[in-house]
Amino acid sequence: MMRRIRTIYSVLFWVATVHLAIAQNANNKAVVIRTANTSLVYKVDNDQVIRQCYYGKAINENDVAGIQLTSLDAYPAYGKAYVNEPAFRAVHADGNLTTELAYVSAETQVQDKNITLTRIRLRDRHYNLSVTLCFKAYQQQDIIEQWTEVVHEEKKDITLFNFTSSQLALRASSYWLTSFYGNWASEMNMKEEQLTEGIKTIDSKLGVRTNQFAHACFLLGVEGPAEENSGTVIGGTLAWPGSWSMEFEVDPLKNLHILAGINPYASHYVLKPKEIFKTPALLYTISHEGKGGITRKFHTWSRTYGIHKGDQPRMTLLNNWEATYFDFDEKVLKQIIGDAAGMGFDLFLLDDGWFGNKYPRNDDRAGLGDWDVNKKKLPNGLDSLLREADRKKIKFGIWVEPEMINPKSELYEKHPDWAITAPNRAIDVSRNQLILDLSNPQVQDYVYNVMDNLLTRNPGIAYLKWDCNRYVTNPGSSYLPADRQSHLWIKYTEGLFAVLKRMRQKYTDVRIMLCSGGGGRIDYGTLPYFDEYWISDNTDALDRIFIQWGTTHFFPAMGLASHVSVVPNHITQRSTPLKFRFDVAMSAKLGMDLQPKDMSPDEKEFSRKAIQEYKAIRHIVQFGDLYRLLSPYEHKRAAMMYVLPDRQEALVFSYLLKKEIYGNDQVLYLHGLEPTKTYTLKEVNKSPQYSRISSLEGQKFTGAFLMTYGVRFQMYNEFESVVFRAVAE
Ligand code: DGJ
Numbered sequence: 001m002m003r004r005i006r007t008i009y010s011v012l013f014w015v016a017t018v019h020l021a022i023a024q025n026a027n028n029k030a031v032v033i034r035t036a037n038t039s040l041v042y043k044v045d046n047d048q049v050i051r052q053c054y055y056g057k058a059i060n061e062n063d064v065a066g067i068q069l070t071s072l073d074a075y076p077a078y079g080k081a082y083v084n085e086p087a088f089r090a091v092h093a094d095g096n097l098t099t100e101l102a103y104v105s106a107e108t109q110v111q112d113k114n115i116t117l118t119r120i121r122l123r124d125r126h127y128n129l130s131v132t133l134c135f136k137a138y139q140q141q142d143i144i145e146q147w148t149e150v151v152h153e154e155k156k157d158i159t160l161f162n163f164t165s166s167q168l169a170l171r172a173s174s175y176w177l178t179s180f181y182g183n184w185a186s187e188m189n190m191k192e193e194q195l196t197e198g199i200k201t202i203d204s205k206l207g208v209r210t211n212q213f214a215h216a217c218f219l220l221g222v223e224g225p226a227e228e229n230s231g232t233v234i235g236g237t238l239a240w241p242g243s244w245s246m247e248f249e250v251d252p253l254k255n256l257h258i259l260a261g262i263n264p265y266a267s268h269y270v271l272k273p274k275e276i277f278k279t280p281a282l283l284y285t286i287s288h289e290g291k292g293g294i295t296r297k298f299h300t301w302s303r304t305y306g307i308h309k310g311d312q313p314r315m316t317l318l319n320n321w322e323a324t325y326f327d328f329d330e331k332v333l334k335q336i337i338g339d340a341a342g343m344g345f346d347l348f349l350l351d352d353g354w355f356g357n358k359y360p361r362n363d364d365r366a367g368l369g370d371w372d373v374n375k376k377k378l379p380n381g382l383d384s385l386l387r388e389a390d391r392k393k394i395k396f397g398i399w400v401e402p403e404m405i406n407p408k409s410e411l412y413e414k415h416p417d418w419a420i421t422a423p424n425r426a427i428d429v430s431r432n433q434l435i436l437d438l439s440n441p442q443v444q445d446y447v448y449n450v451m452d453n454l455l456t457r458n459p460g461i462a463y464l465k466w467d468c469n470r471y472v473t474n475p476g477s478s479y480l481p482a483d484r485q486s487h488l489w490i491k492y493t494e495g496l497f498a499v500l501k502r503m504r505q506k507y508t509d510v511r512i513m514l515c516s517g518g519g520g521r522i523d524y525g526t527l528p529y530f531d532e533y534w535i536s537d538n539t540d541a542l543d544r545i546f547i548q549w550g551t552t553h554f555f556p557a558m559g560l561a562s563h564v565s566v567v568p569n570h571i572t573q574r575s576t577p578l579k580f581r582f583d584v585a586m587s588a589k590l591g592m593d594l595q596p597k598d599m600s601p602d603e604k605e606f607s608r609k610a611i612q613e614y615k616a617i618r619h620i621v622q623f624g625d626l627y628r629l630l631s632p633y634e635h636k637r638a639a640m641m642y643v644l645p646d647r648q649e650a651l652v653f654s655y656l657l658k659k660e661i662y663g664n665d666q667v668l669y670l671h672g673l674e675p676t677k678t679y680t681l682k683e684v685n686k687s688p689q690y691s692r693i694s695s696l697e698g699q700k701f702t703g704a705f706l707m708t709y710g711v712r713f714q715m716y717n718e719f720e721s722v723v724f725r726a727v728a729e
Contacts, residue, residue, distance in 0.1 A: 030064050031106040033118050033135045035142040038286055040135075041067050042074050042120065048102040050074040050120060052169050055286060056232075072169035072255060075122065075133055075148070077101050078162065085199060085249050087259055089162035090271075092127050093154040100125045114139050128153040133166075136281075141301035145239075147281040148261075153273050160269040164261035165238065165279040175256045176221035177248055178291075180550055181214045185538035185571050187519035188215060188550030190633065192225055195250050203245035205265050207472030207489050208403070208435055209520035216244045216523060217554050219291055220258070227290040228628055229671070235294035236260060236284035237554050239525035242493035243267065266475075267489045280525055291553065292671075296625045299556040303623070307527045307559050308504070308512070313622055314532060314558055314589045315346035315511065316611055317397065317463070322539065322565050323595035326353035326362050329377045334388050339596035341392035343604065344611040347463055348389055349397040349591075354378060359408045364469075365432045368404045369411030371450045386460040397463025397511070400454070402447045403496070404433045404469065418443050420488070422476035430470040431517075438495030439488055440479035448499050455507055462509075465534070468516040493525075500529040513561060519547070522555060532559040532589060539565040539593055540572040541584040542719065545632050545655055548588055549640075557642070558622035562588035564607070566598070576719040578603055579687050580655070582610040583721035586685065587621065587640070587653045590614045602688075610685050617684060617725060620644055620651040627671035632657060637664050637715060643672035647703070650726040651684070656715040663714035670711060670726070673703030679726035681711070692722050703728075 031050070033040040041054040041064060052072045059067065076082045078089035079098030090099055101122040108118040120133040129152040136145040146166040152158055175195040179202045182189050193200075202218070204210035216238035219226050226233045236258070238244050243263035250256055260282045271277050283301075287293025303310035318340035324332060333350065340348045353374075356367025360374050373381050382398070389396040405412050405419055407427065412419065412434075419434035421427050427434060436443050455461055477488045514526060515534035522533050533555065536547045544562060551560060562585040567575035585591065590611070596604065624642030629652075632638035641652040650673060656664055673679065681696045691697070693713045706726065715722065 028069060029103075029106075030067070031118065031120055032059070032061075032064055033137050033144060034058065034116070034139075035137050035144065036139045038142050039064075040144060043067065043069050044103045045069055050103045050122065052167075055168065055170065055234075057288065070169075070171075072171075072257075073167070074120070075101065075131060075167055076257075077131075084251050084257060085247055085259055086162050087148075087164040087167040088131060088150075089160075090129070091159045091161065092129070093156035093158055096127070099127075099129065101131055104130070111136075129158070138301055138305065141304075142285050142297050143283055143301045144285065145281045145283050148279045150271065150277040151274065152271065155273075157270050157272050160271055160277060162264050163269065163277065163279055164259045165282040166258075166260055166284075168234070168236075168258040168284065169255055170222070171255045172222045174223060175248070175250065176225045178219040178221070178226060179214065180217050180553075182519070183213055184518055184520075185536060186543070186547070187211075187536045188547050190550050190553075192221070195248055195256065197250045197252065197254075199247050199249045201245060201247050203243070203263050203265070205243050205263055207243050207475065208241075208492060209468045209471050209516040210241060210243055211516075211522055212471060212520045215519075216240065216246060216260075218246055218248075218258075219294060219553065220248075228631070229290045229292050231288070231290050233287050233291050233294055234284060235287065235291070235298065235554070236282055237298075237524060238280060238282050239523055240280035240493065241496070241521050241523050241526045243489050262490060266486060268486050269490065270484060270487070283524055292627060295553050295628075298554050299626060302524070302527075302556050303558065305528075306524050307556070308529055308531045310556075310558065313618060315395065315463070316344075316590045316614060317347040317349050318343070318345045318592045318596070319349040319351055319465075319563060320595075321351035321399075322563075322570055322593040324353075328353065330380060330384060333385055335597060336595065337385070337388050337392055337394060339604075340592075341389075341394040343592075343596065343608045344615070345394060345592070347395040347397050349399070349463060349465060350385065351399040351465065352401070352467070354382075354398070356409070358410050359406070366406050366408040368401060368406040368433050369409040369436075371400070371402075371454065382458050382461075386458060390460065395462040396460055397465065398454070398461055399465040399467060400451070401467040401469060402450050403436050403438065405436050406433050408432075417478040418446070420472060420475060420477060420492075422474045423478075425474055425476075428474040430473065433470055435470065435472060437477050437479055437488075437492070438499070439477050439491035440495070443479075444495045444499050448502050451499075451503055452506070455510065463511040463513070465513045465515050466530070468521055470517075471520070497525070500526070504529050519551070522551070527555075527559070530559070532561050534561050538569075538571050539563050540569040540574050541576045541581045542574060542657060543572060544584050545638055545657070548584070549628070549632055549638070552588075552626060556622075557588045557626065560588035561591055563591040563593040565593045578606055579685065580719040580721045582607070582685055583653060583655065583723050586610070586614050586617070586723065589622070590618070606688065613685050617651055620649050620725070624649075624651065625672055629668050629671070630654075630666060635666060636660060637666045639668050641670060641672070647672065647674040647677065648728045650679070652711070652724050652726070654715065654722045656717065656720045659718040660716055663716050665712065665714050667710035667712050669708070670703075670706040673707055673726065674728065675702065675704035675707065677703045677728040679703060679706060679728050682725045682727065684723040684725050692720070693724060696724070700729075
């Protein structure tokens with residue numbers, strides 16, 4: 001413990017002691033990026049190279065002079081003596097392979113009470129090429145948003161081969177990387193490993209919905225594995241839904257270089273004179289309260305800046321996907337709408353299968369692209385469903401997958417050239433579909449118009465589920481010229497952003513769920529346009545505990561849609577109690593994905609009450625600070641809690657993942673409470689059969705007691721769960 005505390009302050013001072021050979025003098029210019037509790041210090045050496053010298057707890061202005069120069073290049077370019085992985089590599093108009101960047105200037109503007117923008121301009125020593133390192137510093141949340149802008153005025157085009165958003169460098173005795181990986185129905189698993197000399201790369205080359213196998217998020221434990229509540233941890237995530245890459249290189253001097261940005265793989269970019277190439281941003285922060293500190297900083301930031309309308313509560317909903325799949329008609333949907341309203345849901349969400357006439361969408365083989373209402377299933381159009389929802393006083397949402405096209409569609413018959421595919425190759429479908437080429441402005445207009453027509457003709461639509469069920473293979477664009485094909489990955493993403501931006505300008509109030517056959521797409525580049533995310537198609541409550549555990553390290557529960565579904569679960573075949581399924585879904589944004597008419601009257605009644613209870617506690621889940629108490633990766637009991645910022649209310653979730661015949665008595669040491677306040681404990685979503693905490697119900701304890709002595713109760717059965725609230729007087 002002592003060792004960790006000592007290192008908290010000293011991680012990056014180490015840099016200096018190791019590299020005293022660097023030429024320096026007292027007048028070396030310093031550029032400091034500050035947030036309320038952290039400082040990131042750069043210094044310009046005597047040769048005008050800018051070096052990263054410190055990132056850690058806030059440094060007093062007068063003490064900055066004491067920070068020593070390091071050899072850690074702020075943005076290393078391929079060329080001169082740099083032999084590690086470069087942040088930047090370009091081939092100049094005359095064929096020169098090297099770049100030498102020298103410091104030109106730095107300026108900081110105060111954008112508002114919370115945000116400063118610092119721009120550090122570098123320029124090649126010979127060529128008319130400038131690279132600007134940009135930093136938005138969010139004061140209260142301690143988040144830094146860093147990106148890079150490249151522009152040149154060489155005589156002809158230059159080609160960019162490496163163009164990271166940032167390079168963070170540090171020196172410590174050991175580095176521990178946690179990365180997030182998975183696959184369909186098993187997203188956001190976490191794995192920690194010690195970094196050794198060489199490069200560890202986590203990346204995605206998938207182009208679109210790029211998070212299927214890995215997420216552009218990392219946690220870095222400094223001087224030891226990352227702990228939950230103590231120790232220095234750096235956390236970062238890339239705001240970009242396209243192909244991405246993060247490289248962690250430990251060099252022979254044991255410095256760590258973290259390079260993050262667009263994946264340069266098959267993606268070299270030809271840059272015209274005066275065109276500005278702007279990379280996406282890496283968002284990062286440093287915590288001295290372990291991983292928990294990283295999470296809370298990101299969540300608070302996200303609610304203000306990261307996701308759409310992050311200051312507003314989210315609705316509960318019933319989705320008909322697992323209830324009917326493609327097999328429904330107006331009568332069935334009206335019955336579900338009625339039942340959903342009866343149970344107290346805020347919204348009914350109509351999923352896939354409602355469109356296509358020449359090629360009806362009766363399964364996943366046809367119809368994508370033809371967004372007209374299927375006349376056979378819904379002869380009275382959406383209007384009749386919207387009116388029914390209105391009558392039942394429930395809002396209405398609808399599924400779309402506007403970036404995709406089935407070859408079996410009228411759209412494909414008209415515009416086969418709009419699909420991404422390589423020339424002279426057979427088309428390579430996945431889930432029987434291809435991806436529309438959003439690098440093409442005509443396709444962008446088409447996708448925008450699809451959404452615009454749907455929302456204008458049906459003003460009652462309050463919610464969209466925006467799906468995206470495949471990644472790119474066989475890449476090729478019939479719009480981009482032959483010598484710009486490698487731009488596809490970047491231009492697609494820019495095209496997507498252009499459509500989303502246009503949509504949001506007109507439709508600010510429609511709630512939109514970001515869905516990609518589960519968690520194939522979740523990032524802070526896309527989320528400013530979206531209110532919610534469907535992180536996995538796997539609704540099994542046990543698996544969801546792990547998936548949601550990983551996801552909420554960076555993305556807040558307020559947008560994390562989590563649905564109660566039937567047992568045995570359609571994907572895992574596992575059966576868990578209804579209370580357990582609710583208690584897992586209630587720890588995020590509660591929804592349901594089943595046919596209500598198949599529930600027993602008791603189950604319906606339980607659900608009705610649970611939904612009512614969720615509505616009473618959702619402000620704590622959606623706006624509270626998350627504290628993780630017991631990790632499902634380490635214990636048979638998993639537990640976490642949310643605490644409102646004023647510490648008046650907290651909500652604790654505890655799940656038993658495996659049967660314990662003699663009882664599991666792991667203590668829940670609560671966190672984040674006000675030590676001097678008195679809290680009353682109240683169970684939430686009680687089982688009709690028994691309570692594990694009846695002796696604590698209604699009891700009063702100080703915050704100090706709940707945090708030091710903890711809350712003690714036994715749990716026995718596999719998939720048993722206890723949720724309770726602590727309310728201050
Ligand atoms: C994948 C989504 O994740 C599911 O929830 C559902 O919407 C299907 N697509 C529909 O095709």
